[in-house]
Amino acid sequence: MRDGIYLDNNATTPLRPEAKEAMLRAMDLPGNPSSVHGFGQAQRRIVEDAREQIANIAGVKPANIIFTSGGSEANNTILNGISADHILTTSVEHASVLDAVPTAMILPVDKDGSIQLDALRAALSDQTGPALLSVMAANNETGVIQPIEAVVEIAREFNAKLHVDAIQAAGKIDLMPIAAMADAMTLSAHKLGGPQGVGAIVVRDGVPFEPLVKGGGQERRRRAGTENVIGIAGFGAAAEAAMSEFVAFQALADIRDGIETALAGDAVIYGQDVPRLVNTSCIGMDGVSAETQVMAFDLAGIAISAGSACSSGKVEPSHVLRAMGLPDEKAGQTIRMSLGWANDPSDAGAFIDAWRALRARTSSEVAA
Amino acid sequence: MTFEQARPIYLDYHATTPVDQRVMDAMIPFFTGSFGNPHSTSHAFGWEARDAVEVARAQVAEMINAEPREVIFTSGATESNNMAIKGVGRFFTGRKNHMIALKTEHKCVLESLKYMQRHDIEVTWLDVNSDGLVDVGEFAAAIRPDTALASVMLVNNEIGVIQPLAEIGALCREHGVYLHTDAAQAAGKLPIDVQAMNIDLMSLSGHKMYGPMGIGALYVRRKPRVRFEPLMDGGGQERTMRSGTLPVPLVVGFGKAAEIVSDELEAETPNVRDLRDRLLKGLQQRITDTFVNGSDTARIAGNINIGFRGGDSESLMDLLKDHVALSGGSACTSTSVEPSYVLRAIGLSDQAAHSSVRMCVGRMTTADEIEKSITAISDAVCELRNSDEAKPAASVAI
Numbered sequence: 001m002r003d004g005i006y007l008d009n010n011a012t013t014p015l016r017p018e019a020k021e022a023m024l025r026a027m028d029l030p031g032n033p034s035s036v037h038g039f040g041q042a043q044r045r046i047v048e049d050a051r052e053q054i055a056n057i058a059g060v061k062p063a064n065i066i067f068t069s070g071g072s073e074a075n076n077t078i079l080n081g082i083s084a085d086h087i088l089t090t091s092v093e094h095a096s097v098l099d100a101v102p103t104a105m106i107l108p109v110d111k112d113g114s115i116q117l118d119a120l121r122a123a124l125s126d127q128t129g130p131a132l133l134s135v136m137a138a139n140n141e142t143g144v145i146q147p148i149e150a151v152v153e154i155a156r157e158f159n160a161k162l163h164v165d166a167i168q169a170a171g172k173i174d175l176m177p178i179a180a181m182a183d184a185m186t187l188s189a190h191k192l193g194g195p196q197g198v199g200a201i202v203v204r205d206g207v208p209f210e211p212l213v214k215g216g217g218q219e220r221r222r223r224a225g226t227e228n229v230i231g232i233a234g235f236g237a238a239a240e241a242a243m244s245e246f247v248a249f250q251a252l253a254d255i256r257d258g259i260e261t262a263l264a265g266d267a268v269i270y271g272q273d274v275p276r277l278v279n280t281s282c283i284g285m286d287g288v289s290a291e292t293q294v295m296a297f298d299l300a301g302i303a304i305s306a307g308s309a310c311s312s313g314k315v316e317p318s319h320v321l322r323a324m325g326l327p328d329e330k331a332g333q334t335i336r337m338s339l340g341w342a343n344d345p346s347d348a349g350a351f352i353d354a355w356r357a358l359r360a361r362t363s364s365e366v367a368a
Numbered sequence: 369m370t371f372e373q374a375r376p377i378y379l380d381y382h383a384t385t386p387v388d389q390r391v392m393d394a395m396i397p398f399f400t401g402s403f404g405n406p407h408s409t410s411h412a413f414g415w416e417a418r419d420a421v422e423v424a425r426a427q428v429a430e431m432i433n434a435e436p437r438e439v440i441f442t443s444g445a446t447e448s449n450n451m452a453i454k455g456v457g458r459f460f461t462g463r464k465n466h467m468i469a470l471k472t473e474h475k476c477v478l479e480s481l482k483y484m485q486r487h488d489i490e491v492t493w494l495d496v497n498s499d500g501l502v503d504v505g506e507f508a509a510a511i512r513p514d515t516a517l518a519s520v521m522l523v524n525n526e527i528g529v530i531q532p533l534a535e536i537g538a539l540c541r542e543h544g545v546y547l548h549t550d551a552a553q554a555a556g557k558l559p560i561d562v563q564a565m566n567i568d569l570m571s572l573s574g575h576k577m578y579g580p581m582g583i584g585a586l587y588v589r590r591k592p593r594v595r596f597e598p599l600m601d602g603g604g605q606e607r608t609m610r611s612g613t614l615p616v617p618l619v620v621g622f623g624k625a626a627e628i629v630s631d632e633l634e635a636e637t638p639n640v641r642d643l644r645d646r647l648l649k650g651l652q653q654r655i656t657d658t659f660v661n662g663s664d665t666a667r668i669a670g671n672i673n674i675g676f677r678g679g680d681s682e683s684l685m686d687l688l689k690d691h692v693a694l695s696g697g698s699a700c701t702s703t704s705v706e707p708s709y710v711l712r713a714i715g716l717s718d719q720a721a722h723s724s725v726r727m728c729v730g731r732m733t734t735a736d737e738i739e740k741s742i743t744a745i746s747d748a749v750c751e752l753r754n755s756d757e758a759k760p761a762a763s764v765a766i
Contacts, residue, residue: 006413012405012613020400030378030386032575036685037693038376040383069443069582072602072612096602096611190613195399197443197582197615212599214483215446215476224476225446226384226575228582231615234399294410303404303411 050236143280424623528671537566
């Protein structure tokens with residue numbers, strides 16, 4: 001594998017060793033977890049143990065967990081599956097939310113990226129009939145944490161169901177209060193040190209929804225398809241590891257804040273004044289396109305990203321930054337640096353050096 | 369002794385196949401060393417992941433004689449089947465409101481079609497003959513001007529019969545009907561050629577062909593182009609047809625599994641057939657009053673579906689649980705005790721269906737395992753029949 005410093009953990013995380021170990025164990029046995037023979041039962045145990053591990057990070061019962069093929073499927077399932085006359089969401093949601101419900105009413109955020117609660121209240125009071133509200137716990141590009149508690153209060157007042165996309169938040173903030181408040185919450189394994197290809201819906205008791213993927217009766221008839229046993233084993237172990245290393249993860253704030261302090265005055269940091277994930281920094285460099293920045297960082301052996309990985313291929317300015325009121329020009333000069341469980345403090349120095357070198361080079365080019 | 373210490377003989381290759389060691393070896397580096405998001409375009413971690421995905425896509429395409437860009441990765445055949453049926457249904461709603469399918473399709477095909485029935489699509493459910501095969505004439509008669517899609521499985525998951533897809537494909541092409549086939553049970557067991565069979569959409573599963581669970585594909589023909597609505601929206605991956613981050617290690621494993629199939633299926637099939645034939649003959653010699661379900665000829669090499677008069681599959685599987693892993697119906701329905709709808713569709717009574725079991729041998733099966741299985745199964749059937757004889761007639765199952 002190539003050497004380099006990986007600072008793109010919001011796109012995907014390296015696999016945690018605990019997850020790898022669990023997956024290797026799961027790989028060792030054949031068997032379909034729905035088969036009644038011993039091979040099948042052994043696979044079933046792996047799935048159910050992992051379900052308990054996921055339930056533990058959310059503080060819910062194992063029966064409240066439904067495994068999916070990932071966060072996008074989980075979001076699509078809930079948003080299309082919960083019966084509602086009106087769907088409301090925010091302008092900074094992940095594409096798998098915004099595109100899943102193209103007719104949803106889009107609520108604005110303020111310049112810090114937080115949902116405008118007054119606008120939420122006004123929108124809900126205008127609605128008649130059952131409403132579903134979808135608000136992310138934390139944003140993938142800026143790390144901004146939404147005030148879910150305040151959102152829930154308003155949602156309850158108007159009897160709206162609440163879905164929380166906690167894909168970026170899982171392992172980074174405490175999910176238990178969110179799961180306790182939300183009707184449904186969605187998770188993805190590969191954002192918290194688990195493998196790609198597996199995610200989950202955490203659904204409150206008595207919240208019915210129409211399954212997206214139909215067929216065999218797996219997952220209590222809520223998601224058909226043979227379970228991705230290896231992936232599920234890794235997801236469970238990664239979730240458990242993320243929970244036990246939660247305090248250590250919070251210490252990533254020191255690295256992130258160190259970077260931001262070093263760049264202060266020269267860089268623009270978005271979302272800095274509101275609660276944010278400790279691992280994420282959304283950094284603008286005046287006059288230098290994000291593409292130039294990511295290429296320069298890549299040459300320096302540092303992986304970062306311009307906007308979210310999913311909108312890769314497209315070079316559109318981030319919809320999140322635009323929603324926060326940035327002009328296209330500024331949004332197009334912004335990169336995302338996201339730390340993960342495998343980073344250490346020396347990575348901050350490398351990032352700062354690369355950033356400053358590029359700043360110096362581009363400033364002199366401008367001057368010349 | 370625990371299960372892990374003394375594993376029974378695995379004869380349930382329809383439910384899932386063991387992961388080939390070569391597949392495992394191909395996947396493992398991608399679980400740890402090379403972990404990028406294949407959709408990250410800004411750094412080499414992402415590029416490396418994307419390159420690996422594209423190699424796998426070409427490997428899967430080659431296995432089915434398709435172009436790489438016609439292969440869309442999904443989480444498995446269930447998702448692929450949902451995607452094809454609901455996607456075509458939604459795209460054509462209001463213009464073409466009719467679909468055709470066999471009554472013996474896999475549950476996820478049936479459920480997806482029933483969902484479309486609730487959304488204004490009319491479905492013609494075709495019967496199969498007593499050998500499990502559809503009558504091509506009946507299929508032709510079912511085609512209407514407003515038929516959008518026919519969904520016909522290539523190989524049945526319970527009785528292993530092979531539907532005459534090339535003939536059906538020709539009919540579909542002639543009438544402008546999309547042909548979707550659930551090939552989850554065919555890939556790795558039967559050569560597949562989407563061109564020769566005129567297939568427009570095809571569902572594949574990794575874990576039925578010695579790859580991992582949690583990965584599959586939908587083949588989507590480009591010429592003439594197949595139109596459908598995606599099942600999942602979001603980041604626009606897989607050329608907007610299937611959003612969601614691709615699980616790179618699983619994709620790599622699926623690709624490797626496909627490569628092995630392309631290279632080795634031809635050589636492997638006679639061995640599998642020979643083992644299956646020995647197993648079947650052995651059981652028929654040792655056990656009286658048996659019957660085989662489904663066509664003798666149009667059948668994949670590994671499959672046996674056999675009934676034992678006077679037995680019931682639940683008790684038989686229970687007796688065999690430490691010795692041989694087999695199945696009494698498809699795995700997805702195996703926790704319910706309803707008789708198999710596939711066996712009912714080929715004309716079996718509830719009792720006959722209950723007395724039938726499904727076995728499938730595969731790449732890792734050995735001759736020694738076949739001999740031991742014959743002994744174990746025939747002993748178990750004998751034991752069951754003796755215990756039934758000891759009971760009053762009224763409580764005898766059959």
